[in-house]
Amino acid sequence: MPPNRRISRRTFVTGAGLSGLLSATSSRASSAPFDLAAADGTPEQIHLTWGEDPAGSVCISWASAAQAVNPRVQLRQSTGSVHAQQASSVHAVQRTYTDGLNGQTVFTYHASLTGLKDNAEYHYSVTADNDRHRARPFGATFRTAPKGRVPFRWTSYGDLATPNTAWTLSSPQSEFAVKAVERFQPLFHLLNGDLCYANLNPSVQPAVWADFGNNVQVSASRRPWMPCPGNHEIEFGNGAQGFNSYLTRYSLPQNGTPFSGLWYRFQVGSVLFISLSADDVIYQDSGAFVAGPAPLQPSPSTGNAPIAPGTSLYVRGYSEGAQTRWLESTLAAASRDVGIDWIVVQMHQDALSSSKNGNGSDKGIRETWLPLFDRYGVDLVLCGHDHDYERSWPVRGCNHDVGRDASSGAPVDTLQPKPVATSNPANGGAFDTTHGTIHFILGGGGTNAPLDAYGVNPDSGAPQAKVITKHNRPLLGKIPGTFAKPGADALEDAVWSARRDTGTGYGIGVFDLDPGTPGGKTSISISYYHALGADMAATAHYELFETVVLAKARRDTAK
Ligand SMILES: [Fe+2]
Ligand SMILES: [Fe+2]
Numbered sequence: 438m439p440p441n442r443r444i445s446r447r448t449f450v451t452g453a454g455l456s457g458l459l460s461a462t463s464s465r466a467s468s469a470p471f472d473l474a475a476a477d478g479t480p481e482q483i484h485l486t487w488g489e490d491p492a493g494s495v496c497i498s499w500a501s502a503a504q505a506v507n508p509r510v511q512l513r514q515s516t517g518s519v520h521a522q523q524a525s526s527v528h529a530v531q532r533t534y535t536d537g538l539n540g541q542t543v544f545t546y547h548a549s550l551t552g553l554k555d556n557a558e559y560h561y562s563v564t565a566d567n568d569r570h571r572a573r574p575f576g577a578t579f580r581t582a583p584k585g586r587v588p589f590r591w592t593s594y595g596d597l598a599t600p601n602t603a604w605t606l607s608s609p610q611s612e613f614a615v616k617a618v619e620r621f622q623p624l625f626h627l628l629n630g631d632l633c634y635a636n637l638n639p640s641v642q643p644a645v646w647a648d649f650g651n652n653v654q655v656s657a658s659r660r661p662w663m664p665c666p667g668n669h670e671i672e673f674g675n676g677a678q679g680f681n682s683y684l685t686r687y688s689l690p691q692n693g694t695p696f697s698g699l700w701y702r703f704q705v706g707s708v709l710f711i712s713l714s715a716d717d718v719i720y721q722d723s724g725a726f727v728a729g730p731a732p733l734q735p736s737p738s739t740g741n742a743p744i745a746p747g748t749s750l751y752v753r754g755y756s757e758g759a760q761t762r763w764l765e766s767t768l769a770a771a772s773r774d775v776g777i778d779w780i781v782v783q784m785h786q787d788a789l790s791s792s793k794n795g796n797g798s799d800k801g802i803r804e805t806w807l808p809l810f811d812r813y814g815v816d817l818v819l820c821g822h823d824h825d826y827e828r829s830w831p832v833r834g835c836n837h838d839v840g841r842d843a844s845s846g847a848p849v850d851t852l853q854p855k856p857v858a859t860s861n862p863a864n865g866g867a868f869d870t871t872h873g874t875i876h877f878i879l880g881g882g883g884t885n886a887p888l889d890a891y892g893v894n895p896d897s898g899a900p901q902a903k904v905i906t907k908h909n910r911p912l913l914g915k916i917p918g919t920f921a922k923p924g925a926d927a928l929e930d931a932v933w934s935a936r937r938d939t940g941t942g943y944g945i946g947v948f949d950l951d952p953g954t955p956g957g958k959t960s961i962s963i964s965y966y967h968a969l970g971a972d973m974a975a976t977a978h979y980e981l982f983e984t985v986v987l988a989k990a991r992r993d994t995a996k
Contacts, residue, residue, distance in 0.1 A: 478505030478567035480546070480575055482650025482686075484657035487625065487703050489690050491582035492555035495661065496688040497529075497548045497563060500650060505531070505565035510548040515558040515578055529563075534685045537674015540738035541643045547688040556583035577658045582624060582705045586778075586952035586959070586991070589706055592621050593946045595629030595667065595785060595821020597882035599648040605637040607645075609975035610943055610968065611652055611883025617945045617966070617979050618656040624705065625660050627712075628653075629821035629879060630667025630785025635682065636725045639733055642672055646682055663689075665712045666699055667785035667821060671724030671750050673733065674741055678716075678752045679725055694759045702767050707778040707952055707959065707991075709771050711815075715786040716752050717760050719801040721905045722922055723786075724750040728911075730918030747911050747920040753801065761805055768813035775992045778959045779950070781817045782810065788818070789832070789854055789876045790902065791931040795823030795888035797903030797924075803835065803852040807874075816870040816987060817961070819946070821880040824888040826938035826965055828985065830856035831873025840904055840929035849927040851904040856933045867960060867988035875987070876933075877963075879946045887942025887972045892931065900931035938982055943968040945979060953991050960988040 480499040488494025497510050508529040529546035536543065546563075553559065557580065564574035583589060598604070600612040618626050633649030635642040653662060666683050675681035680699065689712075690701040699714040716724065727733045729746025771777045788802040810818065811833050832854035840851030857873035868875065881887065892901035903925035911920040938944065944967035953959035963986070966979040 476503035476506070476567050477501060477569065478503060478508065478565035479569045480563040480565065481654070482647060483563055483575060483654050484650065485579055485661045486663060486688055487582070487661045487690065488549060488551060489703070491625070491661070491703055491705050492584045493553050493581065494549065494551045495553065495579060495581065497550065497561060498545060498686065498688050499563055500543060500545045500647065500686065501565065504544050505546055506567045508546040508565040510550070511562045511564070512550060513560055514554065515560045532685045534675065534681045536643050536682070537739055537741055538639050538642060538733070538735045540736040543643050543682070543685065545686050549688065553581050555581055557581050579659055580624065586707045588949070588951055590621065590623045590947065590949050591625050591627060592618050592623040593627035593629060593783070593819050593948065594879045594882045594944065596631040596824050596880045596884050597628065597633065597649070597653070598884045599633050599645060600652055600883070601648045602885070604634065604645050604648065606634040606884045606886055608883050608885035610971050613968065613975055613977045614883040614943070614945065615653055615656050616977065619659070620979070621945070621947050623660060623947070626656065626662045627710070627783050627819060628662050628664040629783055629819055630665045631669045631821055632664060632667070632683070634669045634884070636669050636672045636679070639673065639725070642682065646686065650686070663703070663710070663712060663783070665783050665785055666714050666716065668716060668723035671716065671752060673725045673744055673750060674735060674739065678755050679750050692763055694756070694763060696756055696759065700760050700763065704777065706950060707776060708950060709777045709780045711764065711767060711780065711782045713764065713782060713784040713806070714760060715784040715802055717754065717756050718805040719753060719786050719799040719905070720907055721786065721796060721799055722749050722751045722909050722911070723796065724752060726911065726922065728914070729920055730916065746918055749911050749922070751908070753908070764806065765809055768809055768815070772813050778989065778992050779961065780813070780815045781819065782815050783819050785820060786822045787820045787876070787878055789829045789933050790823045790827060790878055791892045791900050791934050791937065792823035792825050792827070792888050793890040793892045795825065797905055800852055800904055800906040803854065807835070807854065810874050814871060815874045818874060818876040820876065820878050821882070823878055824880040824884055824886055824942045825878060826881060826889070826944050826967065826982070827878040827891070827934060828936040829854070829876040829933045830858050830935045831868055831870055831875050832933050833857050833873040840927045843903070843926055843928050849906060851906060851927050851929045853929045854933045861985070867986040869989055870987050871989050877946060879944070881941070881943035881967070883943070889939055889942035889972065891937045891939065894930055897930070900934040900937070902929055902931040902934070903927070904929055936983060938967055940982070941967050941969050941972050943971040944982060955991065955993065957991065958988045959991050960986055962986050
């Protein structure tokens with residue numbers, strides 16, 4: 438595709454001129470003078486997320502180039518006679534932020550739909566009084582989640598970027614990745630962080646987000662896309678942890694802490710999904726960074742000071758334990774709930790990655806969260822961060838003092854995860870994840886940086902992983918005035934690594950839940966489809982790489 442096709446028309450406005458118009462409530466209430474002819478409130482970047490209960494609540498979110506007047510959703514149920522259906526109008530809440538680097542104010546709108554019927558299809562349209570298309574506003578259909586123990590499908594990958602190759606790390610594969618979700622028609626999609634890499638394009642962050650949002654709209658306007666934040670959502674100038682853009686654009690289930698939107702849970706059928714913000718616990722320093730030699734100079738309209746070379750936005754520990762306390766109480770509640778058969782965790786960074794050229798495994802996740810996953814029997818962990826595909830054996834517990842320092846060779850305790858099986862089940866059988874958690878890296882969304890080369894122990898030929906066990910602070914680089922972040926500091930044998938895709942760094946995970954029958958087993962069939970050839974040139978073709986099945990006794994019938 439032409440590289441600039443996705444650049445949407447942007448109206449750059451400064452925060453100073455419009456600050457008087459901004460409010461945290463619906464813009465409908467605003468009585469400020471408004472130039473309707475000049476202000477473009479046409480909805481774009483339209484996307485859905487689940488509300489608190491996916492069987493009854495969905496949020497429709499979008500952005501517009503300027504402040505929308507009377508932003509609203511028209512909603513009706515699709516089933517039955519259309520003429521018998523009364524469309525309801527739901528007004529959208531406005532949320533804005535002003536980018537701390539280029540001063541652009543971003544207008545977003547969020548219509549929370551509640552009281553919906555379960556397993557029902559709805560048609561909606563989004564519009565505003567200053568929508569250029571208000572005669573024929575954008576419309577689409579979506580389906581609410583079913584209730585109870587019923588079959589459903591979800592899909593997952595991370596590290597999507599945008600199709601606009603003018604932006605750092607973007608690739609045309611990003612468009613094909615979105616269409617791949619539509620091919621599989623899941624109930625919803627999990628987007629495992631590193632959404633668009635706006636922080637690598639610091640002078641134009643909102644424009645990168647817009648291209649991302651307009652690309653994912655093809656699918657995310659039809660089914661919820663549930664994200665978690667990655668290191669590339671951490672932006673200079675946009676809040677204490679740099680997540681203001683992410684948090685403004687996404688409406689996500691509450692977590693009862695001051696950090697709502699960064700981690701959350703939702704349940705579909707008998708599966709509990711837990712989405713985490715791993716930047717809170719990882720050792721790796723991988724957020725916004727000024728490499729130099731020039732400082733990063735925000736637009737004068739922001740009033741923000743230049744950011745010196747060598748500065749990184751390192752947020753480890755930002756919740757001061759609040760996230761881990763929430764995780765433990767959420768898992769403890771799930772352990773008492775016989776309506777939950779499966780627990781699936783989504784996060785961006787990896788506890789188990791043997792990528793050779795990527796980031797590797799992070800000890801911070803291993804020491805903080807893996808013991809909780811063990812204690813409460815988390816079945817699956819879905820990640821991104823390294824742009825490849827890797828599946829672990831089921832793991833439980835860890836081996837101590839088997840790693841070594843990458844430079845000196847001295848012993849290092851990497852908390853090497855311990856596999857509870859090291860072969861596939863016989864006769865096409867299933868893994869039983871009651872004995873161990875399986876980790877998947879699904880980092881092959883649509884960046885231009887595939888990382889599908891994997892570590893090998895040169896002495897034994899066995900898989901080897903890099904492990905980050907301490908803060909990799911930026912150090913002076915070879916060119917005067919520049920800085921670079923060191924790579925992982927330790928190595929270990931990746932005894933936990935079951936399968937690595939060396940054919941391509943791109944693909945999509947497709948997960949089919951079979952709830953089983955009372956007295957029987959429930960299963961999840963996981964198929965990974967990869968885009969062979971995409972490392973060289975973008976392709977629409979995704980083909981099956983492997984299928985694995987997990988099975989366990991239903992908890993409502995377990996003795
Ligand atoms: Fe990442
Ligand atoms: Fe990434």
